[in-house]
Amino acid sequence: MSKLKIAIQKSGRLSEKSIKLLEECGIKFPNGGGKLITEATNFPIEILFLRDDDIPQYVEQQVADLGIIGENVLVESKKKINLVEKLGFSSCRLSLAVPKETQYESLEFFRNKRIATSYPNILSEYFQKLQIEVTIEVISGSVEIAPGIGLADGICDIVSSGSTLLSNGLKEVEKVLDSQAVLVANHDLEDSKKQILEKLLFRIQSVRKAKE
Ligand code: ATP
Ligand code: ZN
Structure with a gap:
């Protein structure tokens, strides 16, 4: 089964909250040691740690399938990628x-x-x-x-x-x-990846509802 690749900020204002969101979604992964890529142990996802400004381009080029960035970076980039979900942090x-x-x-x-x-x-x-x-x-x-x-x-x-x-x-x-922080995705994800995204989105929405 193919894995979904999500790019998050390596170090900066979005990093901690992006990691926390994935953890709250029940996704377990080794974190630390300055690794640029890590694999979740209980969910079909790989996490890439990048500079936030590079994420729109990587998502457009399908180096990553998803990304977490600020809307400001998304709009400025002018890349043709989808805004999937507003995440409610880093406003x-x-x-x-x-x-x-x-x-x-x-x-x-x-x-x-x-x-x-x-x-x-x-x-x-x-x-x-x-x-x-x-x-x-x-x-x-x-x-x-x-x-x-x-x-x-x-x-x-x-x-x-x-x-x-x-x-x-x-x-x-x-x-x-x-x-605010948003989840973005590549335009044409293959069906198996879309299914993983649906699962992830369901978990993200549940986490957010639980906090309301
Ligand atoms: P990088 O080294 O990855 O390029 P950066 O310096 O561009 O990092 P940060 O300052 O870490 O970026 O900010 C990342 C994002 O966090 C911004 O694009 C913005 O969406 C959000 N952000 C920036 N400043 C604030 C702030 N003061 N309060 C809340 N959110 C912020
Ligand atoms: Zn930046």
């Missing part, structure tokens, strides 16, 4: 922020301004719809420091409590996208 939002002393009244503020972000696809579509021209400066990390060092007039980044913004002298002014 956050992608927001626009500006230096806190800035007089901000509306999105018009951003016209012809420079915005630093790691989410160029989401952000350019957002401003295209509004018909507001902006310059997007793509940086892969520590986006919050961009205004302070004169790289940008504002930023677009993941926010949960807002404390990181505050400690960098920024204030949140607009929400661009709501996000």
